[in-house]
Amino acid sequence: MVAAAHTTSSFKDRVLEILSHVPDPEIPCVSVIDLGIVRDVRDDAVVITPTYTGCPATLAIEADIRTALDKAGLSALKIETALTPPWSTDWISAEGREKLRAYGIAPPLRTAPQCPRCGSAHTEELSRFGSTPCKSLHRCLDCREPFDRFKCH
Amino acid sequence: MADTALFDYACRLGDDSLILGQRLSEWCGHAPMLEVDLSLANVGLDLIGQATHFLKLAGEAEGKGRDEDKLAFHRDVLDFKNCLLVEQPNGDFAQTIARQFLFSNWQELLLRELCKSTNATVAAVAQKAVKEVAYHARLANEWMVRLGDGTAESRDRLVNGLDWMWRFSDELFEADAAIEPLIASGVACDARKLRPEWDVRIARVLKDATLERPKARRATVGGRKGHHSEHLGHLLTEMQFLQRAYPDAKW
Numbered sequence: 211m212v213a214a215a216h217t218t219s220s221f222k223d224r225v226l227e228i229l230s231h232v233p234d235p236e237i238p239c240v241s242v243i244d245l246g247i248v249r250d251v252r253d254d255a256v257v258i259t260p261t262y263t264g265c266p267a268t269l270a271i272e273a274d275i276r277t278a279l280d281k282a283g284l285s286a287l288k289i290e291t292a293l294t295p296p297w298s299t300d301w302i303s304a305e306g307r308e309k310l311r312a313y314g315i316a317p318p319l320r321t322a323p324q325c326p327r328c329g330s331a332h333t334e335e336l337s338r339f340g341s342t343p344c345k346s347l348h349r350c351l352d353c354r355e356p357f358d359r360f361k362c363h
Numbered sequence: 364m365a366d367t368a369l370f371d372y373a374c375r376l377g378d379d380s381l382i383l384g385q386r387l388s389e390w391c392g393h394a395p396m397l398e399v400d401l402s403l404a405n406v407g408l409d410l411i412g413q414a415t416h417f418l419k420l421a422g423e424a425e426g427k428g429r430d431e432d433k434l435a436f437h438r439d440v441l442d443f444k445n446c447l448l449v450e451q452p453n454g455d456f457a458q459t460i461a462r463q464f465l466f467s468n469w470q471e472l473l474l475r476e477l478c479k480s481t482n483a484t485v486a487a488v489a490q491k492a493v494k495e496v497a498y499h500a501r502l503a504n505e506w507m508v509r510l511g512d513g514t515a516e517s518r519d520r521l522v523n524g525l526d527w528m529w530r531f532s533d534e535l536f537e538a539d540a541a542i543e544p545l546i547a548s549g550v551a552c553d554a555r556k557l558r559p560e561w562d563v564r565i566a567r568v569l570k571d572a573t574l575e576r577p578k579a580r581r582a583t584v585g586g587r588k589g590h591h592s593e594h595l596g597h598l599l600t601e602m603q604f605l606q607r608a609y610p611d612a613k614w
């Protein structure tokens with residue numbers, strides 16, 4: 211059991227390492243791992259989950275993961291989709307949140323968004339629907355910077 | 364074994380989302396302002412995403428090898444099971460908002476119930492979609508107030524748009540023999556039960572928008588049985604053209 215788990219775990223780490231270099235097609239500063247899209251790695255399959263129901267990047271993400279696996283000689287590894295438990299922004303890792311902030315997108319928080327430029331929490335929502343399904347549009351009332359926010363979902 | 368009741372129900376859910384998603388996509392590049400353009404396109408995308416999941420389920424239930432694309436692009440108008448509300452033309456912006464207002468407030472209540480469905484796929488899709496549809500309802504509700512309590516012209520247009528769409532709202536709360544077994548087994552939601560809460564929500568927004576509830580009129584129904592208005596055929600002509608002309612074309 212221990213030995214088997216060890217083998218599986220090193221294989222899993224290798225696959226996770228490969229996938230950590232697959233960027234999100236619309237927000238390339240974060241990887242599919244940072245976003246919590248990869249749910250599990252088994253010996254025979256990678257299990258992924260869609261973010262937003264209407265996210266047009268869903269197919270592109272799957273194709274990019276396929277390409278990365280094939281390039282690493284892992285063509286036998288299938289890609290499976292799991293809908294439950296549903297993805298939420300809580301699945302985005304701490305590292306992913308920091309990368310979003312550095313990229314100029316306010317990471318999802320249950321509280322008021324903070325301006326990614328000056329850090330002020332004194333902001334207003336301009337539109338609940340932004341440039342992609344996952345983002346809304348805001349403006350900082352202190353430095354006047356308009357910015358995207360990853361919707362808390 | 365084919366599950367015809369589930370096929371029918373999943374088509375109803377999927378077709379409602381697909382047809383309204385297609386309607387909203389007609390606004391792309393034409394909305395009154397950029398933010399509205401983005402909003403309507405995003406709502407449309409969410410709906411088409413839901414449709415993909417529900418029609419995939421429908422294809423599996425039917426067991427004849429039809430996937431979500433086959434069902435969306437290669438079915439004829441009489442085989443569509445969407446409610447009549449979603450196929451109504453966009454009209455002006457106010458009429459589009461009136462349609463969205465009636466539909467999204469209903470769909471949010473429906474999906475909330477379907478989160479508890481005994482069919483695991485229906486429940487999983489509902490759990491994802493219900494959060495998105497809450498946004499749609501909020502968007503429509505806010506615009507109802509802005510237009511209704513806005514200028515004389517925006518108010519007039521909204522009153523006319525709502526008056527047209529209102530006759531199609533009763534159909535949302537129908538339940539018929541075809542899905543009774545699914546209601547009994549906890550797969551489907553008995554839409555009749557959604558009416559009281561929907562009425563409360565609608566009344567609250569109409570009050571904020573300083574609008575009267577439209578006069579009751581004879582309900583126009585039939586979509587769930589495939590009896591559609593002429594508008595659906597025109598919509599499908601455009602939506603299905605490419606796949607009909609070039610079957611199995613891929614991007």
Ligand SMILES: [Zn+2]
Nearest residue numbers: 325328350353
């Ligand atoms: Zn700022």
